[in-house]
Amino acid sequence: MTISRCLEVEKVVKHYSHNGRHVPALDEVTFHVHRKEFICIIGPSGCGKSTLLKIIAGLDKPTSGEVRFQGETVKEPHPKISMVFQSFALFPWRTVLQNIEFGLEMRGVPKAERRRIALELVELVGLKGYENAYPRELSGGMKQRVGIARALAVDPEIVLMDEAFSAIDEFTAQVLRSEVLELWEETEKTFILVTHNLTEALEMADRIIVLSTRPAKVKHEYHVSLKRPRNRSDSKFLKCQKELFNILKSELEHTIVRHKLKAIHEHFKIEDMESFQR
Amino acid sequence: MAFAGNLRKIIRGKKSLKTVEHIEVKSKIENWFFIIPLGMIFVCWEIVLKLNLISTETIPAPSEILEVLFVNLLTNPGFTISVLRSLANIGVGIFVAALIAIPFAIFTGLKSRVDASFTPLIMIVGALPDIALLPFLVYWFGRGASAAILMATIVAFFPIFFTVREGVKNIPKDYFHVAYIYKARKIDVYTKLILPAVFPQLVTGIRLAYEFLWEIVLAIEIIARIHGIGFIINFAVENGSLTYAFAGFFMIGIIAILLDRLVFHRLEESVRRWHE
Numbered sequence: 153m154t155i156s157r158c159l160e161v162e163k164v165v166k167h168y169s170h171n172g173r174h175v176p177a178l179d180e181v182t183f184h185v186h187r188k189e190f191i192c193i194i195g196p197s198g199c200g201k202s203t204l205l206k207i208i209a210g211l212d213k214p215t216s217g218e219v220r221f222q223g224e225t226v227k228e229p230h231p232k233i234s235m236v237f238q239s240f241a242l243f244p245w246r247t248v249l250q251n252i253e254f255g256l257e258m259r260g261v262p263k264a265e266r267r268r269i270a271l272e273l274v275e276l277v278g279l280k281g282y283e284n285a286y287p288r289e290l291s292g293g294m295k296q297r298v299g300i301a302r303a304l305a306v307d308p309e310i311v312l313m314d315e316a317f318s319a320i321d322e323f324t325a326q327v328l329r330s331e332v333l334e335l336w337e338e339t340e341k342t343f344i345l346v347t348h349n350l351t352e353a354l355e356m357a358d359r360i361i362v363l364s365t366r367p368a369k370v371k372h373e374y375h376v377s378l379k380r381p382r383n384r385s386d387s388k389f390l391k392c393q394k395e396l397f398n399i400l401k402s403e404l405e406h407t408i409v410r411h412k413l414k415a416i417h418e419h420f421k422i423e424d425m426e427s428f429q430r
Numbered sequence: 431m432a433f434a435g436n437l438r439k440i441i442r443g444k445k446s447l448k449t450v451e452h453i454e455v456k457s458k459i460e461n462w463f464f465i466i467p468l469g470m471i472f473v474c475w476e477i478v479l480k481l482n483l484i485s486t487e488t489i490p491a492p493s494e495i496l497e498v499l500f501v502n503l504l505t506n507p508g509f510t511i512s513v514l515r516s517l518a519n520i521g522v523g524i525f526v527a528a529l530i531a532i533p534f535a536i537f538t539g540l541k542s543r544v545d546a547s548f549t550p551l552i553m554i555v556g557a558l559p560d561i562a563l564l565p566f567l568v569y570w571f572g573r574g575a576s577a578a579i580l581m582a583t584i585v586a587f588f589p590i591f592f593t594v595r596e597g598v599k600n601i602p603k604d605y606f607h608v609a610y611i612y613k614a615r616k617i618d619v620y621t622k623l624i625l626p627a628v629f630p631q632l633v634t635g636i637r638l639a640y641e642f643l644w645e646i647v648l649a650i651e652i653i654a655r656i657h658g659i660g661f662i663i664n665f666a667v668e669n670g671s672l673t674y675a676f677a678g679f680f681m682i683g684i685i686a687i688l689l690d691r692l693v694f695h696r697l698e699e700s701v702r703r704w705h706e
Binding site: 245302 | 602604605607608609610611612613614615618622623626627629703704705706
């Protein structure tokens with residue numbers, strides 16, 4: 153049972169102190185990820201999805217609770233977990249090949265070996281002919297292909313994707329999504345994608361973790377039983393979309409009500425909103 | 431169909447390669463276009479003097495100046511040494527300033543608390559006219575190269591510090607995340623992320639420093655009478671030989687143009703290939 157559990161997010165709490173004020177971001181977030189699963193984390197914007205992903209990546213520390221990868225607590229970036237960024241985060245002074253090689257280079261893989269791996273990945277993500285191009289010469293979609301190749305180069309167990317398709321035009325994103333799904337099926341790696349795009353989540357995920365508004369809790373775990381490849385205009389797909397939308401909508405309404413409440417509180421100059429709510 | 435597409439791609443690829451080369455050759459020639467208006471100015475200047483509109487007592491003719499420069503001065507080791515002294519003052523000044531400014535700029539750029547405590551102070555000092563320090567430096571170190579180099583270092587420090595610091599502050603946070611994800615060692619974070627990321631700003635900073643330094647080094651040599659080309663120009667004017675003074679001035683122009691085209695322009699071009 154625990155063997156197939158690849159990643160365990162256990163009661164993760166995260167607080168920020170912002171201008172001396174305590175801001176809760178995550179509130180006891182708990183969920184488990186199995187090997188070879190495609191997970192999407194979805195929630196209202198600003199709810200702390202990206203913070204959660206950073207904690208899983210070992211880039212940020214939880215205030216309490218823990219993330220376990222293969223039974224071990226993640227305290228710093230793990231060599232078997234890599235990440236794809238919304239901003240692509242390619243180094244502009246490096247060519248496509250050199251960017252893909254970065255992770256291997258940091259691990260001391262010999263030059264010839266990492267060149268071989270990088271060339272394979274260039275082909276895999278369909279960038280043949282652009283090996284020596286600089287990022288500025290590439291379109292957004294091509295940049296993200298490099299980002300994905302760089303993440304795959306180190307042969308990770310888990311690929312984390314932080315809004316990986318959000319900065320790309322919709323048409324290109326559509327192509328890239330289906331390619332990522334193909335890669336996922338071929339490579340048998342675990343993917344965790346953070347997104348605010350409901351359709352995207354439904355199209356890609358085995359399971360969708362729905363987070364609530366700040367401080368984020370796991371509001372719902374939505375199992376997507378649709379057969380792959382999924383068709384966006386399929387009636388079953390649309391039904392699921394509606395269901396998922398309703399789950400999220402109540403969350404959004406909650407936000408709006410809270411904003412209104414806050415305005416009322418400010419109007420009456422009630423300093424401590426938290427105690428008032430209790 | 432696929433074959434035709436590939437063929438088209440290959441042909442198009444070759445074509446674009448050719449145009450790139452073509453543009454490069456063209457821009458290389460264009461880099462030297464400035465010689466045309468410069469030559470025209472010299473011709474006009476020569477004509478005005480030949481027509482006796484201005485007497486050669488006031489301004490010598492360019493032909494005379496160039497003759498003095500190439501026949502009398504450049505063959506004179508004393509003059510060459512003076513030119514080299516000025517260049518050394520500038521070069522060593524920039525080098526030492528960069529050696530101090532770059533690590534300091536990286537440190538302040540990365541640590542906001544260090545930045546908050548030091549940078550305002552550096553800004554105030556940088557806003558002061560540096561040249562006012564010259565009498566003190568001459569008083570402490572005498573009229574020699576050490577005072578000139580020290581002055582040059584102080585002047586060069588500020589542009590390099592501020593441009594590099596700005597560069598460090600503008601490095602996207604995600605670049606660091608990439609480095610941490612792949613467990614880059616500390617040394618790699620500096621050599622493979624921060625330094626290449628700020629290289630464009632470093633080139634700008636060094637160029638600014640270099641431009642300030644021509645003025646400052648000349649001023650030092652003229653005011654404090656420290657050996658160098660500024661000293662020679664001043665000496666020639668004071669002894670009534672305007673032609674020699676102008677020849678020294680031309681020498682500076684020639685060096686400045688050569689350094690600009692051969693060093694800075696190339697550095698900037700190498701950055702332009704990837705800089706967004």
